[in-house]
Amino acid sequence: MKIDVILCKEETGFIIKNMYPLYLHDLAEIHGILPNRYGIFEEDETRTLTEQYDNQNIWFENPKELFPYCITVDGLPAGFCLIASGKYVVKEVDYYVHETFLLRPYRGKGISQKAVIRVLDKHRGRWMLDTSSEDINSRAQLFWSRIMLAYTGGIYQVEKSIIHDMPRLVFKFHN
Numbered sequence: 001m002k003i004d005v006i007l008c009k010e011e012t013g014f015i016i017k018n019m020y021p022l023y024l025h026d027l028a029e030i031h032g033i034l035p036n037r038y039g040i041f042e043e044d045e046t047r048t049l050t051e052q053y054d055n056q057n058i059w060f061e062n063p064k065e066l067f068p069y070c071i072t073v074d075g076l077p078a079g080f081c082l083i084a085s086g087k088y089v090v091k092e093v094d095y096y097v098h099e100t101f102l103l104r105p106y107r108g109k110g111i112s113q114k115a116v117i118r119v120l121d122k123h124r125g126r127w128m129l130d131t132s133s134e135d136i137n138s139r140a141q142l143f144w145s146r147i148m149l150a151y152t153g154g155i156y157q158v159e160k161s162i163i164h165d166m167p168r169l170v171f172k173f174h175n
Contacts, residue, residue: 003111005069005081005118010060015070016080017053023080023101030137031166062088067123071102071115078106081119093172094125113147120151126174133160133169141169148173 008016024041027033038047046052059068065086071079079102089096097119102112120127131140148156148171156173163170 001109001111002072002074003078003114003118004072005115005122006072008060008068008070008080009063012070013056013060013068014053015077016059016068016082017056019077019080019101019103020056021049021052022103023099026101030132030134030140062086067119069115069119071111073106073111078103078111079115081116083119083123085123090128092126093128095123095127097127097129112143113150116147117151120175124175126172128170128172130161130163130168130170133167144169144171151175 006012021041028035028041033041033043035041036043036046038045040046040049040052042052042055046055059066059082065084065088067083067085069081069083070077071081079100081100082098084096084098085094088098097116100112100116102115106112129144131137131144133141145158148154148158152173152175156171158169158171161168161170
């Protein structure tokens with residue numbers, strides 16, 4: 001099994017955009033979110049997947065501060081990892097793991113951990129990531145705790161916080 005992380009450009013960004021509604025569908029289960037009246041998992045009046053695609057354009061318009069990585073397995077898209085920096089992160093960090101997603105057929109095989117570590121290695125500095133601290137999200141909490149332990153050798157901070165009115169588990173580390 002060959003795992004790669006590929007920085008997507010505007011011309012290949014549609015691959016991440018194709019997977020994004022599946023990511024939002026997974027999050028809906030964790031956060032108890034229902035689709036809007038048009039069947040789209042967005043809080044606003046987004047009416048079509050095409051409109052939702054347009055919401056993702058920012059990731060491909062700011063290549064010096066936003067890094068949209070596609071995770072591939074044996075050459076096929078398997079997920080994504082979106083990294084933010086610069087004006088898109090809080091002052092005390094250099095990089096923020098904005099979103100990470102792996103399609104269901106690839107889960108439970110160690111692919112995410114390998115891919116995320118490769119992405120982290122591409123950028124050096126002060127990092128932050130967060131995930132829901134609710135009990136229903138225990139799988140993601142365990143996933144990130146394992147990565148933090150393996151990647152940092154146990155040298156990281158973790159705290160509970162409220163971000164955008166949601167309870168979060170926040171990890172901070174330096175690489």
